[in-house]
Amino acid sequence: MAATIEIKSLSKTFGSGPQAVHAFGPVDLTIEAGSFVSLLGPSGCGKSTLMLMVAGLLDASEGAIYFDGERVGAPRTDIGIMFQDNTLVPWRSVEGNIALQLELRGLDPKPYAGRIRDLLRSVKLEGFAARHPYELSGGMQQRAAFCQALVHEPDTLLFDEPLGKLDAMTRESIRTDLQALWMARRPTVVFVTHSIEEAVQLSSVVCVVTPRPGRIERTIEIDLPWPRDMEVKASPAFTRYVHDIQGIFRDYGVL
Amino acid sequence: MVSSNAPRDPAPAHAPAHAGRLIRAVEWLVLRIAAAWPFLTFFVGFFLFWEYAVILFGVPGYILPTPSEIVTRGWADIPRLLDYTLVTGTESVLGYLLAVAVGLPIGLAIAFSPMLRRTLYPFFVSLEMVPKIAFAPLFIAWLGFGLLPKVIIVVLVCFFPVALNAIHAFGSLSDELTRFCRSTGAGPLRTFWKVRLPAALPQCFVGFKYAALNATVGATIAEFMGSDQGLGFYISIATGNMRPDLAFAGIFFLTLLGLALFGCVTLAERLLIPWHISQRRH
Numbered sequence: 001m002a003a004t005i006e007i008k009s010l011s012k013t014f015g016s017g018p019q020a021v022h023a024f025g026p027v028d029l030t031i032e033a034g035s036f037v038s039l040l041g042p043s044g045c046g047k048s049t050l051m052l053m054v055a056g057l058l059d060a061s062e063g064a065i066y067f068d069g070e071r072v073g074a075p076r077t078d079i080g081i082m083f084q085d086n087t088l089v090p091w092r093s094v095e096g097n098i099a100l101q102l103e104l105r106g107l108d109p110k111p112y113a114g115r116i117r118d119l120l121r122s123v124k125l126e127g128f129a130a131r132h133p134y135e136l137s138g139g140m141q142q143r144a145a146f147c148q149a150l151v152h153e154p155d156t157l158l159f160d161e162p163l164g165k166l167d168a169m170t171r172e173s174i175r176t177d178l179q180a181l182w183m184a185r186r187p188t189v190v191f192v193t194h195s196i197e198e199a200v201q202l203s204s205v206v207c208v209v210t211p212r213p214g215r216i217e218r219t220i221e222i223d224l225p226w227p228r229d230m231e232v233k234a235s236p237a238f239t240r241y242v243h244d245i246q247g248i249f250r251d252y253g254v255l
Numbered sequence: 256m257v258s259s260n261a262p263r264d265p266a267p268a269h270a271p272a273h274a275g276r277l278i279r280a281v282e283w284l285v286l287r288i289a290a291a292w293p294f295l296t297f298f299v300g301f302f303l304f305w306e307y308a309v310i311l312f313g314v315p316g317y318i319l320p321t322p323s324e325i326v327t328r329g330w331a332d333i334p335r336l337l338d339y340t341l342v343t344g345t346e347s348v349l350g351y352l353l354a355v356a357v358g359l360p361i362g363l364a365i366a367f368s369p370m371l372r373r374t375l376y377p378f379f380v381s382l383e384m385v386p387k388i389a390f391a392p393l394f395i396a397w398l399g400f401g402l403l404p405k406v407i408i409v410v411l412v413c414f415f416p417v418a419l420n421a422i423h424a425f426g427s428l429s430d431e432l433t434r435f436c437r438s439t440g441a442g443p444l445r446t447f448w449k450v451r452l453p454a455a456l457p458q459c460f461v462g463f464k465y466a467a468l469n470a471t472v473g474a475t476i477a478e479f480m481g482s483d484q485g486l487g488f489y490i491s492i493a494t495g496n497m498r499p500d501l502a503f504a505g506i507f508f509l510t511l512l513g514l515a516l517f518g519c520v521t522l523a524e525r526l527l528i529p530w531h532i533s534q535r536r537h
Binding site: 052055057075076077079081083085086087089090091100101103104105106132134 | 431436445450454530
């Protein structure tokens with residue numbers, strides 16, 4: 001079952017004394033189980049910091065995060081994470097990299113061979129299982145990293161700008177895959193991005209994060225039909241959402 | 256979902272995979288040599304120029320012999336040269352292996368211990384500034400003419416490149432990979448074997464290669480300082496006897512020794528980290 005994530009008066013300050021940097025918060029947010037929530041904001045607004053805290057990889061300065069009521073105190077092992085710089089290691093093949101997720105958990109990857117194959121097929125990498133990351137394009141690497149983040153069947157997925165370094169066409173294509181996956185399995189997704197369009201296209205809820213210290217300025221439910229294909233993106237309603245969010249950032253002097 | 260009746264992973268058995276790797280590594284070496292023909296042409300040209308310039312300008316043999324003289328006189332003394340190559344080789348290899356055996360664990364310990372990072376690390380960095388070879392006469396005075404002082408001097412010149420590169424190697428895993436490992440709940444040991452160690456190998460090899468270059472230098476200088484055998488000893492005696500031809504023959508064998516050591520380390524690198532960017536064939 002996908003988890004509901006509650007964030008309660010969470011804030012993060014780096015350092016102490018006069019040099020302290022108030023990076024984030026206070027933030028209150030409830031991420032419903034099975035929803036796709038984007039944290040949308042400019043770089044340096046603390047959205048990645050928030051994601052790391054949700055993963056339990058960074059301690060909160062104040063406040064707390066709860067997964068289905070259980071307080072996060074250590075790195076959570078029931079989630080899948082995808083970073084902007086992927087976590088593929090150069091000494092392993094694509095298949096080996098996906099298996100690394102399992103091996104680090106002390107699991108035998110052999111019984112997962114079928115699942116790994118299915119995952120690779122779902123992101124159109126079926127012929128590349130034995131290739132090494134350096135033999136793949138940036139987009140293919142992110143697709144492989146996507147499989148790595150999913151192989152242990154996590155109910156919660158955290159994405160930290162995973163498409164940030166890709167070209168526009170590749171981004172578009174991976175977005176479609178991401179959406180298909182989410183629609184099929186309905187995990188809880190927290191998606192960090194600085195692309196307004198990307199956030200509106202993929203999310204059930206967009207959290208508009210404003211910078212320094214990062215705060216969730218507005219939480220917008222995106223009421224558009226699924227799947228959000230080219231037709232939906234061309235619709236006036238889609239454009240309206242994008243326009244409204246641009247307005248928020250403009251008022252904040254970001255745009 | 257896990258499909259239980261799916262065909263097993265078609266992973267090949269271990270032995271053939273390793274044999275294939277060795278063949279590929281040797282093949283790579285041969286290709287590298289084959290690709291070196293412009294350099295070889297230059298190399299031959301250089302020696303031809305040397306030969307004929309010495310003859311043309313009438314340079315006396317006790318100042319600069321011709322390459323052909325070096326070859327014929329060296330050949331006449333080949334048993335001793337081979338003997339001494341073995342002596343210097345033993346000193347170099349023993350010292351080198353010892354330096355790696357000590358430097359790697361110490362580098363590892365410093366990389367992972369904040370306490371050692373604040374104590375031993377600055378100490379090593381300042382020692383790095385000291386020309387280690389300056390200790391050579393002291394070790395000869397303390398330990399005499401035998402094998403031990405030479406090995407120690409080789410250890411001294413090889414240790415720092417190994418240790419400092421190991422510290423750097425084990426201390427610089429990317430934030431993403433560190434976080435990824437933590438998010439799997441893997442303990443420090445599993446993280447080390449699966450991720451940290453392989454990730455550190457390329458940088459470790461930078462140190463191994465640098466140390467391999469230093470090893471024969473250390474052994475030779477140690478022999479200059481006090482010994483009754485070895486190529487360093489041979490060269491210093493030949494020079495004293497106004498026999499630069501024999502000194503050059505000694506230098507030639509030293510060069511071969513250094514190349515062999517460096518070649519072994521490069522081959523090991525090729526075998527251990529064929530995936531690394533410096534190892535890729537284009």
